[in-house]
Amino acid sequence: xxxxxxxxxxxxxxxxxxxxxxxxxxxxxxxxxxxxxxxxxxxxxxxxxxxxxxxxxxxxxxxxxxxxxxxxxxxxxxxxxxxxxxxxxxxxxxxxxxxxxxxxxxxxxxxxxxxxxxxxxxxxxxxxxxxxxxxxxxxxxxxxxxxxxxxxxxxxxxxxxxxxxxxxxxxxxxxxxxxxxxxxxxxxxxxxxxxxxxxxxxxxxxxxxxxxxxxxxxxxxxxxxxxxxxxxxxxxxxxxxxxxxxxxxxxxxxxxxxxxxxxxxxxxxxxxxxxxxxxxxxxxxxxxxxxxxxxxxxxxxxxxxxxxxxxxxxxxxxxxxxxxxxxxxxxxxxxxxxxxxxxxxxxxxxxxxxxxxxxxxxxxxxxxxxxxxxxxxxxxxxxxxxxxxxxxxxxxxxxxxxxxxxxxxxxxxxxxxxxxxxxxxxxxxxxxxxxxxxxxxxxxxxxxxxxxxxxxxxxxxxxxxxxxxxxxxxxxxxxxxxxxxxxxxxxxxxxxxxxx
Numbered sequence: 001x002x003x004x005x006x007x008x009x010x011x012x013x014x015x016x017x018x019x020x021x022x023x024x025x026x027x028x029x030x031x032x033x034x035x036x037x038x039x040x041x042x043x044x045x046x047x048x049x050x051x052x053x054x055x056x057x058x059x060x061x062x063x064x065x066x067x068x069x070x071x072x073x074x075x076x077x078x079x080x081x082x083x084x085x086x087x088x089x090x091x092x093x094x095x096x097x098x099x100x101x102x103x104x105x106x107x108x109x110x111x112x113x114x115x116x117x118x119x120x121x122x123x124x125x126x127x128x129x130x131x132x133x134x135x136x137x138x139x140x141x142x143x144x145x146x147x148x149x150x151x152x153x154x155x156x157x158x159x160x161x162x163x164x165x166x167x168x169x170x171x172x173x174x175x176x177x178x179x180x181x182x183x184x185x186x187x188x189x190x191x192x193x194x195x196x197x198x199x200x201x202x203x204x205x206x207x208x209x210x211x212x213x214x215x216x217x218x219x220x221x222x223x224x225x226x227x228x229x230x231x232x233x234x235x236x237x238x239x240x241x242x243x244x245x246x247x248x249x250x251x252x253x254x255x256x257x258x259x260x261x262x263x264x265x266x267x268x269x270x271x272x273x274x275x276x277x278x279x280x281x282x283x284x285x286x287x288x289x290x291x292x293x294x295x296x297x298x299x300x301x302x303x304x305x306x307x308x309x310x311x312x313x314x315x316x317x318x319x320x321x322x323x324x325x326x327x328x329x330x331x332x333x334x335x336x337x338x339x340x341x342x343x344x345x346x347x348x349x350x351x352x353x354x355x356x357x358x359x360x361x362x363x364x365x366x367x368x369x370x371x372x373x374x375x376x377x378x379x380x381x382x383x384x385x386x387x388x389x390x391x392x393x394x395x396x397x398x399x400x401x402x403x404x405x406x407x408x409x410x411x412x413x414x415x416x417x418x419x420x421x422x423x424x425x426x427x428x429x430x431x432x433x434x435x436x437x438x439x440x441x442x443x444x445x446x447x448x449x450x451x452x453x454x455x456x457x458x459x460x461x462x463x464x465x466x467x468x469x470x471x472x473x474x475x476x477x478x479x480x481x482x483x484x485x486x487x488x489x490x491x492x493x494x495x496x497x498x499x500x
Contacts, residue, residue: 022212022241022261025125025491028204028427029268031135033469033480034127035185036155037266038194040488043122044115046071046098046156052112055102058082063112071098071113072489077455091455092474092482099156100478115157123491126260128202128246133194134185136270152478153181155188163187202258204246204427207265209462212241242464246427264494266487267432268468269423271445276420278314282392288415292323295416299330308413310335310382312398314389315418316347321363323416324381333380335410337387337400342368384408389415423471435461445470456490457483466490 025041027034047070054060062079071079080090087093101109129135153176154160160176163184189195242262247255275290277283289295295311298304304311313323316338327334340347342364349364367383390399390407392415400408423443425432436443437451439461450467451460457472459465466487469480 022263023126024123024262024495025264025266026242026244026260026262027125027127027266027268028207028244029135029270029469030127030129030131030133030198030200031268031270031469032153032155032185032477033268033270033484034129034135034266035133035189035194036481036484037268037468037487038125038127038189038197039156039192040072040484041123041125041491042192042194042197043117043119044157044192045118045121046113046115046485049112049114052110054097054112055109056083056097059097072485072492076486076489080455087474087476087479087482089454089472089474089479089482091457091486092479095482095485096478099481100152113156121492123495125197127194127198128204128244129198129200130203132182132186132200133189133198134182152476153184155185156481158188158191160184199248201249202246203249204244206243206245206427208243208429209240210243210261212239264464264466264491266466266468267425267428267450267471269425269471271421271423271470274422274424275417276422278389278417278419280389280391282394282398283417285392285394287396287413288392288417290417292319292326292416292418294414295323295326298414299326299332304332304413306331306333308332309396309411310380310413312337312389312410312412312415313418314338314416315420316340316349316367317418317420318348318360320416320418321349321360323418324363324366325359328378328381331380335382335384335412336367337384337389338367339386339388342383342385389417435459435465435467443471445473445475449473455486457486458490 027037048063048067050067052063054063059079059082066074076091076094080094083090083093083097085093085096087096098113099111101112127133154163160181164176164180167180189198242265243259244262244265245257245259247257250256277290282288295304310333311323311327312335313320313327314337320336320338324334324336344350347364349360349367352360354361366378366381367385370378370381370383371385384400384402386403387400387408390401392398395411396413397409397411398415400410402408423432423445425443428435432443432450433439433441435450436448438448441448443450450471452458452467452472453460457466457468459467468474468483468487472483474480474483
């Protein structure tokens, strides 16, 4: 998906030339967070729908107090006060309950929002992403079913279920496939007319602050026209701006460098980029992998099968469970190693309703009933709870150790280390560590996200830099949208586009 002529001229400017006023906003990452923010920055504005009744009486009263004022222009802290739910972010809970008022109680109440396209409030921006719109959803095996209910995967003002009905397909056990989700996000960008803001096949290599004095006062006509169209006005001339460097991947496999300047940068890159390594001897051997796709590829190529040595699967999350289910379906023997007890309340399986997630419940059952000492009911599967891998050998023998220090050796055909993933923030100074809640540790979506203001999502350490989605601790699509609402509200205030 190519940008329009003006945006293309902006992005393909050679790195060593200046002479452009900075863009108001550059969004790095084109997954659900980036798409939702682009929608809000394109002038789409949410209002409380007249005659709507929200099941939360206090929130209903607050919404009635300012019926004619956009949600973007209201006090998000005031509106979200007292809300409770499955997210730690008050704004995420607010936007979610406005769109899906009683979904956590199994209800199907309609959104209490109505959307107006106010083009005069649009803020010029560009969304940079490696893949097509939808981000990492295009990298996930298409038949995989989402953990979240299908309707929770939808973006504002285009319910996922409605789109699925047009495709003459339904949800399986209220959940959707990764392929459907990826297609829906691409469709959303086209349906809402956001294509001109997206530049795909783009890799960002550096984001850093530079002096605004280094940018010439001269403004190229292309960008001037682009700014005039949307009535963007700078309140203050910043002394520093962001320089965003990177390259386009061309159709012929080449790389075209670019360099652009921005008043504000939004990080929305997710966490799918860098699988977590164990950091042990032999982990870089060719039979040790860190993505589920390696197992799928091996089965496809007939390099492993029923008669193979077992596949080792390390980890006790949902990706590890997906690998076990896939191997089980193909009758491939599995050794499953994980550090926790099966009964540990922190295990994701102990938090999922059995009725909604029967396949994951089956994996949990296997983990409990098929530990090594006993011959359980599940053939070709061995569970080793409270174990960890010590090393991988060149002869495909790996050494495990249990909680008591006893060691075991197994011969395997391949290993899948599926213990999570971390964001790749190598394009930021010091890999973004200085921006984290604990600035002595790497950014981690669950344990150490980027430290942001909860009502603007602006970094507490770097003004003008925002973080969305998993980078800010929001790990589900239904909740990343509240972050986009907070960012859009903040940027509109900076642009002085909020009505008095």
